[in-house]
Each structure stands twice: as C-alpha cells, then as structure tokens.
Amino acid sequence: MPLWPSEIGPSCGSARSPRRCTCATILEVGPWGLRQTAWEDLELVGHWRSFLDSPRRYLRHLLD
Numbered sequence: 001m002p003l004w005p006s007e008i009g010p011s012c013g014s015a016r017s018p019r020r021c022t023c024a025t026i027l028e029v030g031p032w033g034l035r036q037t038a039w040e041d042l043e044l045v046g047h048w049r050s051f052l053d054s055p056r057r058y059l060r061h062l063l064d
Contacts, residue, residue: 028037039045051058 026037026039028035
C-alpha cells in the first residue's frame with residue numbers, strides 16, 4: 001500500500017471530495033493502524049448520514 005502522494009500517482013485536484021475522483025485512495029487510521037478503505041465504510045460518513053437522516057436526534061441536546 002502506498003504511503004506517500006508520490007507513490008499513489010497523479011493528483012485528482014480535489015482534496016475535499018474524494019468521491020468525485022475515482023483515483024482517490026482513502027486511508028483510515030485507527031487502533032488497527034493504517035488501512036485502505038472505501039468512502040462509504042468510514043465511520044465518519046455513517047455519522048454524517050445519520051445526522052442528515054434525522055438532525056433532531058443530534059440537536060435535541062441543544063434544542064430541548
């Protein structure tokens with residue numbers, strides 16, 4: 001698995017939106033170390049989707 005940008009290949013030109021670039025390599029860091037993963041499998045993406053599905057679930061602590 002490449003660890004440096006020069007080993008990955010040409011840049012996609014978009015650091016904020018890896019889904020728009022098929023050449024993007026997503027690396028996830030956790031207790032297991034460093035591993036390549038899919039965008040949809042990131043825990044953060046799951047939280048975003050959950051929030052967008054029901055913002056009230058997250059904001060109830062601030063709004064109630």
